[in-house]
Amino acid sequence: MEQMKLESKVFSILKDKIQLIRSDDRAIYLVGPIQLPVNLYGETVIFQWYCWLNYDEVTEDYEKIIEKLSSSNLAEYQQSSVLVYGDFKEADDALIRMHSICHTGDIFGSKRCDCGFQLKESMKKIKEHGTGALFYLANHEGRGIGLFSKAMAYVLQENGYDTVEANESLGFVNDSRDYSDAIEVLKTLRTKPVTLITNNPKKLEALDNSGTLVSGRTPLWGDVSEYNQKYLQTKVVKSGHMQEERTCDND
């Protein structure tokens, strides 16, 4: 395959915005910060946006990586990203949200779950706190089962199965989400303590086990409705979500 050659001007613009995060035999390439003005409940809030790519080639010759992008079919795969607010590197405390992608909840505003609400609410909390980051984890759809399987699971749920039963009867483990890449990116952007926005003990555990300094947890209320009551109850009863707030964590 003919590989494109990058113009030196293009590379000189991009090179300072790329970082390599090494982990064993693979690499995470992080690009950013990029200014991202966001419409948050009608107000324009300026976030700094970073996106990352998981790659099996580990090199600091970023030119090589950039030259491969146009033939890599990246739109066929998922990439995750993070919205950063305030002085994320230096501020004493920062609010963190690890948000799993939810096509139906985040994009369409589906009320079968509380993800869309939690996404916006986390961004609002981070903004109000003054410093923080929202990690948007693209390979976490349907607790890691993928969008198509999630549609199948929804069909089962329309026939009396709960979230956990539906996933398990399709051959999936209840929750296969992995936070390791996001944690690597977090450690690159900040080494000081973080407060995690979640009701999910597994997320706290993942952060704790990675050696990240977690100074606390902030619960997140969902928008309970007749459409997601059963879904929310299942999270508490079967997935160990912390009950005192009644509602839960995303998908």
Ligand SMILES: [Zn+2]
């Ligand atoms: Zn959802």
